[in-house]
Amino acid sequence: MKKTPSTAFRRVLSIVGVLIVAFVPLQFASPVVVNPPLTKEISAPEEVTRILKQSCYDCHSNASNPRWYGRIAPVSFLVAHNISEGRARLNFSEWDKNPPVVQELLLWEIVNAIEQGKMPLNSYCMLHSGSRVSASDLAILKKYVNTLPGRHKVDTARIIRPATLASRPANEKLSRIPVSINGVPYYPDYKNWKIISITDKYDGGSMRVVYANDIMYNAIKSKKMPFPDGSKMVKAVWGKQQQDSDGIVRPGNFQNVQIMVKDSRKYAATEGWGFAKFDGLGLKPYGKTAIFDRTCINCHRLLAPGSDFVFNVPTK
Amino acid sequence: MLKIISYTLSAALLLGSCRQKKNAELAPEYLYEVKDQKPICSLIDNKKGNILMLYGNNVALQAANDSLVKQVPGAHYTLVTWKQKQMPGWYGTNMNGGIYSVETLQVSQVGTQPFRADYGFKPGEVYSSLNTKFDRDQRIRFIIEQRAAILP
Structure with missing residues (x-):
């Protein structure tokens, strides 16, 4: 039976009515973005902070300024979520909360996220014209990170050998295997x-050698990715002497060893990888809480999803 | 509630953006397996843009761990050299790319000048002989003078 115009009109009206009924109450639940006071803002050359303010500050600072449509539900939910995640990850208004080494690492990560087109988020760029970082602005950021202290760090200290460590027994052999707080052991x-x-x-002024166990090595040889459970890699890290x-x-000097082990069930929260780091010749486990590995996976997830979340594997 | 709405919207925008995850291609041709020898140290050659790994047998490793001893009969070495390339996914790190050369050295007798050693050189796929001055004795000295990297 053919619908009459009045029937179709009534249907449209009822759909609009349902939308209004759903839309209006949603506004009462809409989150409000609050800008807490800044503790210490990032200090960088003006040409660098200009780019950060233009492309990053809306989500990564306490100076968020959502546009009018970002304050209306349901878009406001997404905006609030992005700001909450963004600030938790890095906050230019609370820059002093990161130790200097972490500040430098974050700046290099920013450059890489922009270079790979991961940041600013596409959804953000679509609605904020001019927020995408241009090639010339990326070059300014690259030039800046290359002036940071870690870029020119040289290990000039006397090289300490295990036998000369007063804190270790003379017949030094690992009496017990160190274990990271999240359960990943030293191998x-x-x-x-x-x-x-x-x-x-x-x-960061270091040089590394990366080892893989047979499972992982054979996977690389046979070009098999994602890497199978049981894959393990160990990265040994040293400072760099003067050229x-x-x-x-x-x-x-030896700095640390970093470990990744694949167990897709056990480490499901971190893309199947367990992380650990053991510092110094004493191999002191790194991390104050078991979720220290979230910091590791955040960067691996953002920048290495195409190589099963692993850097340092030979790829083209 | 907030989370559900946020995740739904995020998923919708991600799907809408039509961006596919690009998988990297593993490059086993950059691997070089040295049998029956252990790592002594890695080296960075900034002038040539290379990165190197020196391996040795137990005799060579022991000599490399001693700050005084350099030449030991029975020491066998392998020095693998790669061209450096930017690490995929991370501007700020360079890593081994194509294999540039593989050098081998077997010290048979010391105490004579010059001491006796068998030295071998094998060019890799990306080796370039242009502008490369090659001095066999200098390469032997370079290999035996390297000290072992410290490991716990």
């Missing part, structure tokens, strides 16, 4: 594993 046999990469982490006249840089 002393990694020295017998195969090497998958050698790196110069010039953003010699031939341009050669040698490893300085």
Whole structure:
């Protein structure tokens, strides 16, 4: 039977009515974005802060300024969520809450997130013309991070060998295996594993050698990704000595070992990877709470999703 | 409630943006397996834009751990050199790319000048002989002079 115009009109009216009934009460539940007082804002050259304010501050500072449509539900829910997540991740208005080393790491991460087109979020750029970072502005940010202290850090200290450590017994052998607070243990046999990469982490003045166990090494050899459960990798980290006249840089003092182990069930919250870090020759487990690994996975999730959330694997 | 609405909207916007996750391609050709030798140290060559890994047998490793001893008969070394490339996903780190060369050294007798050693050089896929001055004795000295990196 053919619908009469009056029937169709009544249907449209009822849909609009339902929407209004749902829309109006939603406004009462709409979140309000509050800007807490700033503690200490990031200090950087004006040309750098201009870019950060233009493209990052709406979500990553206490100076959020949602547009009118961002204050109306349901969009306001998304805006509030993005601001909450953004501030938790990094907040330019509370920059002093991060130790200097972390501040530098965050700035390099910002450059990488922008370079890979991960930030600002596409959804944000669609509604905020001019927020996307141009190639010339990215070049300004790159130039800036290359002036940071970590970029030129040289390990000039006398190299300490395990036998000279007063705190360790003379017949030093690991009497017990250190275990990270999240349960990931140190794997002393990694020295017998195969090497998958050698790196110069010039953003922080360290050089690294990355080992993989047979499961992970064979997966790389057969180009198998995601990596299977049981995959393990260990990254040994040293400072960098002063470059010699031939341009050669040698490893300085040992700094730490960093571990990733794959168990897709056990570490489901961190994309299947368990993280650990053991500092110094004493291999002191890093992290004050078991969720320290959220900091690790945040960066891996953002910047290395295409390589099963792992940096340092040989890829084209 | 807030979370449900936020996640629903986020998912809708993500789907709407039609961006696909781009998978990286593993490059096993950058791997080089050295059998029966252990890592001694890695090295960065900023002038040539290379990155290196020196391996040795137990005799070589022991010598490299001693700050005084350099030449030991029976020491076997392998020095693998790669071209550096930017680490995919992280501007701020360079890593090994294509293999540039593989050098091997077997010290057979010391105490004579020059001491006796078998030295071998194998160019890798990305080796370039242009502007490369090659001095065999200098390369042997370079290999045996490296000290072992410290590990706990």
